[in-house]
Amino acid sequence: MSFEPKIVAFLCNWCAYAGADMAGTSRLKYPGNMIAIRVMCSGRVDPEFILEAFEKGADGVFIGGCHPGDCHYVSGNYRTRRRVEMMKRLLEEMGINPRRLRLEWVSATEGQKFARVVKEFVEEIRQLGPSPIKKEEAI
Amino acid sequence: MAKRIGIFVCHCGINIAGVVDVERVAKEMASYPGVAFSTTYQYMCSEPGQNLIRQKIEEENLDAVVIAACSPSMHEETFRNVCGEYFNPHMCEMANIREQCSWVHDSEEATEKAFKVLKATVEKLRGNEDLEPIFVPVEKRCLVIGGGIAGIQAALDIADAGHEVILVEKEPSIGGRMAQLSETFPTLDCSQCILTPKMVAVARHPNIKLMAYSEVIDISGYVGNFNVKILKKPRYVDEDKCTVCGDCEDVCPAIVPNEFDMSKKARKAIYIPFPQAVPSTYTIDREACLGLAPLACAQCKEACEADAINYDMQPEIVEEKVGAIIVATGYDLYDKERLVEYGYGEDDDIITSLEFERMLSASGPTGGKIIKPSTGEEPKKVVFIQCAGSRDRKHMPYCSSICCMYTAKHAMLYKHAVHDGEAYIFYIDIRATGKDYEEFIARVMEEERINYIRGKVAKIYREGDKIVVWGVDTLTGKKVEIKADMVVLAMAVIGREETRDIAKLLKVAVGEGNFLKESHPKLKPVEALSRGIYFAGCAQGPKDIPATVAQASAAASKVLAMFSRDKLEKDPMVAVVDEEHCSGCGICISVCPYGAMQRQPNGKAKCIEALCEGCGTCAAACPSNNIEMKNYSDSQIKRMVEVVI
Ligand SMILES: Cc1cc2nc3c(=O)[nH]c(=O)nc-3n(C[C@H](O)[C@H](O)[C@H](O)COP(=O)(O)OP(=O)(O)OC[C@H]3O[C@@H](n4cnc5c(N)ncnc54)[C@H](O)[C@@H]3O)c2cc1C
Ligand code: FES
Numbered sequence: 001m002s003f004e005p006k007i008v009a010f011l012c013n014w015c016a017y018a019g020a021d022m023a024g025t026s027r028l029k030y031p032g033n034m035i036a037i038r039v040m041c042s043g044r045v046d047p048e049f050i051l052e053a054f055e056k057g058a059d060g061v062f063i064g065g066c067h068p069g070d071c072h073y074v075s076g077n078y079r080t081r082r083r084v085e086m087m088k089r090l091l092e093e094m095g096i097n098p099r100r101l102r103l104e105w106v107s108a109t110e111g112q113k114f115a116r117v118v119k120e121f122v123e124e125i126r127q128l129g130p131s132p133i134k135k136e137e138a139i
Numbered sequence: 140m141a142k143r144i145g146i147f148v149c150h151c152g153i154n155i156a157g158v159v160d161v162e163r164v165a166k167e168m169a170s171y172p173g174v175a176f177s178t179t180y181q182y183m184c185s186e187p188g189q190n191l192i193r194q195k196i197e198e199e200n201l202d203a204v205v206i207a208a209c210s211p212s213m214h215e216e217t218f219r220n221v222c223g224e225y226f227n228p229h230m231c232e233m234a235n236i237r238e239q240c241s242w243v244h245d246s247e248e249a250t251e252k253a254f255k256v257l258k259a260t261v262e263k264l265r266g267n268e269d270l271e272p273i274f275v276p277v278e279k280r281c282l283v284i285g286g287g288i289a290g291i292q293a294a295l296d297i298a299d300a301g302h303e304v305i306l307v308e309k310e311p312s313i314g315g316r317m318a319q320l321s322e323t324f325p326t327l328d329c330s331q332c333i334l335t336p337k338m339v340a341v342a343r344h345p346n347i348k349l350m351a352y353s354e355v356i357d358i359s360g361y362v363g364n365f366n367v368k369i370l371k372k373p374r375y376v377d378e379d380k381c382t383v384c385g386d387c388e389d390v391c392p393a394i395v396p397n398e399f400d401m402s403k404k405a406r407k408a409i410y411i412p413f414p415q416a417v418p419s420t421y422t423i424d425r426e427a428c429l430g431l432a433p434l435a436c437a438q439c440k441e442a443c444e445a446d447a448i449n450y451d452m453q454p455e456i457v458e459e460k461v462g463a464i465i466v467a468t469g470y471d472l473y474d475k476e477r478l479v480e481y482g483y484g485e486d487d488d489i490i491t492s493l494e495f496e497r498m499l500s501a502s503g504p505t506g507g508k509i510i511k512p513s514t515g516e517e518p519k520k521v522v523f524i525q526c527a528g529s530r531d532r533k534h535m536p537y538c539s540s541i542c543c544m545y546t547a548k549h550a551m552l553y554k555h556a557v558h559d560g561e562a563y564i565f566y567i568d569i570r571a572t573g574k575d576y577e578e579f580i581a582r583v584m585e586e587e588r589i590n591y592i593r594g595k596v597a598k599i600y601r602e603g604d605k606i607v608v609w610g611v612d613t614l615t616g617k618k619v620e621i622k623a624d625m626v627v628l629a630m631a632v633i634g635r636e637e638t639r640d641i642a643k644l645l646k647v648a649v650g651e652g653n654f655l656k657e658s659h660p661k662l663k664p665v666e667a668l669s670r671g672i673y674f675a676g677c678a679q680g681p682k683d684i685p686a687t688v689a690q691a692s693a694a695a696s697k698v699l700a701m702f703s704r705d706k707l708e709k710d711p712m713v714a715v716v717d718e719e720h721c722s723g724c725g726i727c728i729s730v731c732p733y734g735a736m737q738r739q740p741n742g743k744a745k746c747i748e749a750l751c752e753g754c755g756t757c758a759a760a761c762p763s764n765n766i767e768m769k770n771y772s773d774s775q776i777k778r779m780v781e782v783v784i
Contacts, residue, residue, distance in 0.1 A: 008780055008784060018212065020239050021210045024237065024238030024242035027243070029243055029244070029245075030243055032244040032245075032248035035255050035259065036235075037259065037779050037780065039776070040753055040754050040768075043756035043759060044756065044768065046759040049773075049780060053784065058784050070648070073732050074648070075732050075756075076756045083759070
């Protein structure tokens, strides 16, 4: 059976989640590998959630927030940006390709963009193959 | 106690059921841990659908419900209201299997995803607690910042409804830009004549506390309960004693340009910006006065029979408590010096639209006479340039929305004054979308014989006593060269710099052009994202007087709706600090955008629920994991992560 990536997404309620809804309203098809967990703000995404996802076997983690300057809570997404940078370094040290963690700004109107970045991300993870953490478990 | 969860899967006609195998989903989810009952229905949101939920809650003894249907943004409220009849509404969650599932995936994929989304939702619900709404009291007084027509209208509406208003204006008088205008499109009524009665009404209103020549310097608190600090600048003239006789002005030896006349006319150091100013009083301009401390002149004091002048007046800080704030700080024009591509330098005969308004005004620097500034002669050829700095990637990309209309008005008023004069208007498009606006433009074009040239100006330069304007007429493709006596630039409208300072104090966002960013561009055009803060007038975006007044009344009605209640309900999904384990590091205090995390005397952090908006940034930042978000806890999210993989 071919490899089907498993991706967890954290989408902020005000922009990215609404953007994902917009993709639906516009009936834009994209792969179903990614499941969204709605959080109020991308700033809610604790680095622990990302680690938890990889530990539980995710092949990729996606975080969607409002564009810089647009965060519903003023500055949450700036924190997210910094945390994601830090997490990418940490993942690299752990032997997980930092490309498996992706942060995107998606506004409530950007259904097109949402569908496009999900497609891209799923494709990228497909190329990267299963997460090394999962492989270890399999052995 | 374990919950008895009921699952209701919606077909949404064929929107969901045509793609997702809803029957299989309902059937298999029935045996998922915690699930006591599971079914499907055609349209869950319909009245029979809602009744089915009611019936099953009773029959099956359910105490928590998942509705698998559309996005929570569509119907979460609907279903929470239904469930709220039986148990805490927070025991109802939605699983989005339409927008983010059946509408975007193929059948098999969608069905698989629906399972995962449902499981995650059940897991979240299992961790939910009953939440009671948080109530905060409302101080039924409103602060209005900015006394242009927007602030005036909002203040009057709220005051008329019986609530106290504090109107803060930084200039010596209220009135704003509208007081500077000559006649107003499309009806050409005199701007001051329609404005001044409202200004006087503000001064007289028992419910309005007018604080002109004042600035807001600090704002803290939250919806219903803001604390505001206002700096009252010293006028050195007692407002109550001044009779506006003008004796002081006559003797004052210090002369400076009058900002109200766009610096095209002089005023004294002791001055009244314009005769109808409200409050009706003189003010000493500290900067221009020959010297207050040590006193260098004192001629005005000697002349003042009312004994209104007080050189020892000090700045005063006034504190006020208000429940709502309206920001109406208005607009400026883009700096004409920044239009470098036209190639002109400083030139008296190239003026801005507001300078031209002052020239047209009977009370203006020329007494309403149109003159060529450099010589004082009557200009026989005038070129008006629209979109000067607007709709231009190099400057302001947006349309300033009022320039087409006032330029037509300018050209018309010019032709009325100079019958043998020629007026040219360079434009990109004519945007006349208001009521009776198109008719106004048509009248100007047909009756006034004004030369509308569709095209952009490439260069402007002086040649002797003329100003040469070079452009291209894009309709004919021909070059145009006009030797004009005067050029009027319809400069882009921008939000005032001061708006940025106010926005910082209020923690509200400012977008391109310094304009305040509203909560929703369509559905919440007068509300800030933070509750209790509203916008009116050009501070939110360029607009004409009718739109400004409408927006001001809209903002006032929002405030009044809020003031009609004694307590405000807010979302209870807030942060909670585990005080026992809090190390007092203060990181949460520094990351909270609302100042909701506060240090207690014992050094530990505490969440002020009334301030918390529930973003969760603190919970993610806490290094020792001692902050939880109610109904969005770490353990809930981790369980969700686990089941979706
Ligand atoms: C050349 C020209 C011609 C126009 N002609 C017309 C016309 O014919 N018809 C028409 O409908 N519209 C016309 N308009 C548009 C009209 O001027 C505006 O719609 C209107 O004045 C907007 O009012 P406002 O109260 O929002 O802003 P403003 O008039 O700018 O008022 C804002 C007020 O807030 C005060 N303020 C700013 N910052 C602070 C602060 N931090 N603290 C306290 N106070 C502060 C300012 O001093 C000012 O008094 C014209 C505009 C221009 C440029
Ligand atoms: S609300 Fe979208 S990133 Fe903060």
